[in-house]
Amino acid sequence: MKTKEHILSTALGLFNQKGTNAVTTNHIAEAAGISPGNLYYHFRNKDEIIRALYAQLSARNDVELQLPPNRLATIDDVQALVRTNFTILRDYAFIYREFAALMQADPELHKAYLTARARGYFGFRALIAVLAQAGITNLSDPAAVTRLADICWLITEFWLSSLEISGQPVDDAGLERGIDLMMHVLRPYFAV
Amino acid sequence: MKTKEHILSTALGLFNQKGTNAVTTNHIAEAAGISPGNLYYHFRNKDEIIRALYAQLSARNDVELQLPPNRLATIDDVQALVRTNFTILRDYAFIYREFAALMQADPELHKAYLTARARGYFGFRALIAVLAQAGITNLSDPAAVTRLADICWLITEFWLSSLEISGQPVDDAGLERGIDLMMHVLRPYFAV
DNA sequence: GTCTATATCGCGATAGAC
DNA sequence: GTCTATCGCGATATAGAC
DSSP, X not given: OHHHHHHHHHHHHHHXXXXXXXXOHHHXXXXXXXXXXXXXXXXXXXXXXXXXXXXXXXXXXXHHOOOOTTSOOOHHHHHHHHHHHHHHXXXXXXXXXXXXXHHHHOHHHHHHHHHHHHHHHHHHHHHHHHHHHTTSOOOOOHHXXXXXXXXXXXXXXXXXXXXXXXXXXXXXXXXXXHHXXXXXXXXXXXXX | XXXXXXXXXXXXXXXXXXXXXXXXXXXXXXXXXXXXXXXXXXXXXXXXXXXXXXXXXXXXXHHHXXXXXXXXXXXXXXXXXXXXXXXXXXXXXXXXXXXXXXXXXXXXXHHHHHHHHHHHHHHHHHHHHHHHHTTSOOOOOHHHHHHHHHHHHHHHHHHHHHHHHTTOOOSHHHXXXXXXXXXXXXXXXXXX
16 A cells, blocks of 8 residues: 555656646656556556545545534634635645646546535535524525635635746745635625 | 648637647647648647647737727626627637646746736736726725736636536536626626 | 658556566 | 566657659
8 A cells, every 4th residue: 555655645746746748657657766567556547546636635625624513613714714725725736727627538537526516515505504594694695605606616726726827836825815815705794 | 821720720629629638730630631741831739739829819818808998997898898708718718728737838828828917917907996096996905906806817717617627518608607706796896 | 832651759558577 | 566578559740752
């Protein structure tokens, strides 16, 4: 199991740095200090490595992206969640950078993403519903909830890429700007 | 000049449909009904074709994305502009789908994009400034202007990809949802 | 301007020894 | 589980005839 994980972390580093296109299985093997044959013993091909990395990301999301279970969420809870989310995303920057292209190229990966997304998206809508019922938010119009969810999703999945594209560093400051953006979108609905 | 344009429109169709990765110069030549050698007479390589397509897109933006020059912009003018913008974007879907990856792979393309973006981004800020001066918007805090510009940019550049990723059709209805989203973000600042 | 033919290269993937 | 060796393939790119 040790080698398998070593391959994954090596591949992750290369993908983040150069993009999945420019990185071949040979490059990964060389950087990992193993033979190409050995890499193929552990993974059928590059797509399978990418899928495994996505599974890692997804697992981290499931574990780390939790609101406090025993009380209603506050705006600060939400902010902490957003920060955690961006931090995880940055570790797997290549996935979000090449999102649509990866999904287009690998239907299996797309399916895994759609499942995860459905959980998150409808979880978000459920959260809003709970908040509305508790009187914490005045957001009840379904169309408005959809719009809010769409905007939040856009920020979550594309803010880091947007920084990259525009030539701005994907550092802590850039990350904070994303958090700030998200909070400004959300705050009006938390007017208690 | 005829063949060159024919190659470009053929390549555009293939790229939009299958992604730049899956499409080789041979595929383009075959689909265009010419020989690979002929393609290389007109373009040095695939990157050059992509750059030429980006130049087309950029030119269309410059021509079609204009607010009325002789009077102050209304919210309806802005909506028309947003609609035009999405329409152009959809024609060149592959570029936005693979945005960060393309920019990372080709510094020359990235440079061209950064120039175009700077024009648009600062043009947007200038527009806000004009509106503020005319009393059409109450938006004067620079940080707030930046946030608004950032959100609008995110919607512009990533809404179509977001539709694709989430498995929703990139049709007129999806496009209208993007316009709707953008207008809901902008409208508060147009409270006349 | 366009074609055919071809050289080169490197990636993906497998077989078989250890 | 890991290595070495290697095959087949297809993509990029060029040369030279027409």
